[in-house]
Amino acid sequence: MIRRMVLLPVVAVLAILAGLAFGASEPGPAGLIAAAGDPGSIPGQILLQLRLPRVLLAFAVGSGLGVTGAVLQALVRNPLADPYLLGLSGGAGLGAVIAIAAAVTSPWGVPVAAFLGAIGAVLLVYRVSLVGGRRLDPRVLLLGGVVVGAFAGALMSAIISLSPAPQLRSAWLWLMGGFGGASWQALAVFGAYSAVPAVLLFVSARHLDLLVLGEETAQYLGTDIERVKRMVYFAASLLTAAAVAVSGVIGFVGLVVPHAVRRMIGPLHARLLPAVALASGTFLVLADLVARTVVRPLELPVGVVTAVVGVPLFVVLLRRTQR
């Protein structure tokens, strides 16, 4: 177990280096060092203004989605939970599609609309799930997420089907997720919105452990259950909404990676969350690398890659679990 924990950061650094070294142009190790040493040159510009923020953003978004998946699975006590289960992706998609259909020209128009859509969906699901006005029931939360997501999805489909072709294509590409729009600015925005929720989730690690045992037992072991559930839910939602705003809807990272890591190092969150953050970041950096290299000079949506890799991985895990 200790060895696996040491391995993860090493693999993460290697993945980041690979992400920097490969792409539309391939400087090689020596070129990489030269480019880093000469920021004014064109390779230097590519490295520092395009590739580095892109790789770091992919890592950060991956970490965020992975951690969110892990804590939501603990919150609803179900290994099938993922960051988008709570209606977030539907709300974000609806927001983005409205902005795209309205042909908003500002570069931040779509991300802001997606963020607002996600937050709107979260609040709606939360309101639906409050039993008797104050108790948050995770089972109702799941159902609420599914129905709010489906409703938003229907509206989104309606708008897309009535849109002209170019808008339709960009909306569809946005929904599949990608880091084509990555920049230092996007990274800074994501960092600003995700820092507080991430810290809150890491500090809640022990409460999340106790939630494994069920809500009643968690209370007898010291968890103020309603406060913890509310905090985890909103922190996870904010983190996901920030991720969606800067990179679209990237599926499967938050479902598969926490599941796999939990099998490797166990369900205690003080170890699980950092490991999931590293593993999910690595996974998404590599997925983005594949997305922008396999069909060069074109680019696949990264959500396609995570699903194509994630689904078989998940099937293998499921079959092992049943044994």
Added chain:
Amino acid sequence: MILEAREVTVRYPGAPYPALDAVSLRVEAGQLLALVGPNGSGKTTLLRALLGTLPVDGGTALVDGRPVGSWARQELSRLVGVVTQREEPWAPLRVEETVLLGRYPHLGALSPVTSADWAVVRAALERCDVWHLRGRTLDALSGGEWQRVRIARALAQEPRVLVLDEPAAALDLRHEMEVMELVRELVRSGLACLLVTHHLNLAARYAHRMVLLACGQVVAGGTPADILRPDVVSRVFGWPVTVLEGPDRVPQLFPLRPGP
């Protein structure tokens, strides 16, 4: 007085009668109090009301003299260890990790687990005869093993009160007796214990005092001899019984069969 219910009333929404109707009860240090009664008589409801996980509609629940609602949950968990009737973990914890969770009441959000914590965990595992299972995951345990692990976790809390809801339900003869002997020993060393059970004979052998609950009301309270009377038990449980004396001079029930 470590746990006390004063005239506690609880109503579930939509139910015609209150689940608890002005129930009073006191659990003292160094004493084992058995709360007994038929299925659905309100035993678990009273337990939850006492421990502040169910709001009361009337009366007061006090822990160490303070209303239970005024305690922070973590503060309370350093004082009261609870083994609930049912508990289904959804992820595969290992046995020693599960018992380590009993140390969380004593740990801050970020403070590390110390070797002293592990020593408490080990002692608890050994006392409940599950030390040899420490590396197993919970899904590989039998019902009785799982129950002993949960009792070990409650001991790892180093509480002043132990609240056990049907602790012997899944245990075989030997482990039932071992768990009850352990509880009695802990009580002798000053712990208070509230034992919730419908197992009257077991309660009579180990409890100092018993409280009999039926339909949310206290029917009788006192020593085991006060409670295990054929008329009272037959009426409350709706089945004819006779009372014999066990080898340790404790009254024991014997349900009768119909017919001549």
